[in-house]
Amino acid sequence: MLAACNPGPAAPLAKAWTARDFSKPTGDFGGFLPSELMSLEGAPLRFQPGIQEGGNGLILLPAVADRAVASFIITDIWQNHPEPWVQPVWVPLDENGAAVEGVSNVFPVDVDSTFYSPFWRAELLFTPGLTPTTFRSGREVLNANVERRSGAIILCPIMPEGTGIAGDASGAKEPITLKPVKVPQTTTRAWVDGRAVAYFGVGIDRVQADGQNLREELAYFFVSAAGQRPLPLAAVLPSEPTRNSLVRRVDIVIPKGAAPFVPSNRPELKALLEAREVSVPVVNVALDAFPEFALRVATNPACFEDPAFPTACDWLDTPARLDSLPVDQRIVQDVQLAIGAVLP
Numbered sequence: 001m002l003a004a005c006n007p008g009p010a011a012p013l014a015k016a017w018t019a020r021d022f023s024k025p026t027g028d029f030g031g032f033l034p035s036e037l038m039s040l041e042g043a044p045l046r047f048q049p050g051i052q053e054g055g056n057g058l059i060l061l062p063a064v065a066d067r068a069v070a071s072f073i074i075t076d077i078w079q080n081h082p083e084p085w086v087q088p089v090w091v092p093l094d095e096n097g098a099a100v101e102g103v104s105n106v107f108p109v110d111v112d113s114t115f116y117s118p119f120w121r122a123e124l125l126f127t128p129g130l131t132p133t134t135f136r137s138g139r140e141v142l143n144a145n146v147e148r149r150s151g152a153i154i155l156c157p158i159m160p161e162g163t164g165i166a167g168d169a170s171g172a173k174e175p176i177t178l179k180p181v182k183v184p185q186t187t188t189r190a191w192v193d194g195r196a197v198a199y200f201g202v203g204i205d206r207v208q209a210d211g212q213n214l215r216e217e218l219a220y221f222f223v224s225a226a227g228q229r230p231l232p233l234a235a236v237l238p239s240e241p242t243r244n245s246l247v248r249r250v251d252i253v254i255p256k257g258a259a260p261f262v263p264s265n266r267p268e269l270k271a272l273l274e275a276r277e278v279s280v281p282v283v284n285v286a287l288d289a290f291p292e293f294a295l296r297v298a299t300n301p302a303c304f305e306d307p308a309f310p311t312a313c314d315w316l317d318t319p320a321r322l323d324s325l326p327v328d329q330r331i332v333q334d335v336q337l338a339i340g341a342v343l344p
Helices: 136-142 267-275 285-289 301-307 319-323
Strands: 017-020 062-067 068-079 088-091 119-126 147-155 190-194 195-199 217-223 245-255 328-344
Touching: 217 319, 217 328
Parallel strands: 088 119, 217 245
Antiparallel strands: 017 068, 062 068, 068 328, 119 147, 190 195, 245 328
């Protein structure tokens, strides 16, 4: 009878973190440390020589997508959490559908709300006599008798003002090849309940949806062993990552004997991995001509000495290849991420 009355173990606590949390000095956000997500002003950059400039910046993380070099930022993380919400973001326009100088978008909720997520459905407001003070809160929008048209889903997380993408004085660089990337550099202002907030415009159509239900894809992260934090290796993103920004974290335990490729001219990458006790093979300087393969994992690292490199390597760089690994090496986590992918 006592056993029958036992309610059993409690459900895991739902947790959510936004970019505002990433500037904290400590924490574990779904398996990621703050310093792995955001570079603070004046701090060393994580994947390249240099110092973070221009305020705090979200770190571009190394990745492979469709077997090509990619990079991405993480803007929001959910753990043991219901599916992220899609709320409207109101975009005031004049009666002809043109933007008016000084007019900002309006969000219905801020990051403190349990209804917040960085995915928003644009709702265009065609407003005669529009001025910068016409709409500054959801109440004012909902009480207005104006034409409304539904638009695309936008990935635009509310973030601390001035936050951008991590980079040095010359700008942001793709972490694998160190080539410059063109990304938004800072935040834009909007309104929530009459207060000015800032948001980071990642882009439109960054997620696929069935009505209000967002489609989730898988993103693969390498770990040394089950239960450990992701390593600073190239994550494997879903196909068309710029259209699949809601992903679930899948941990891949590095197979025995496998190893990452790091060119000899990237000592900062080798140091990052060795700090996490990952063995990095020494490679011939001639392979520095293949920077795009940095931080990929090969099951047969002897291929780093093969004249047929890189085709001689069995790279773990596609979802299909990773899904062929034994089940105990693929650990699906109850962690979802909002990512902003950047392609060359």
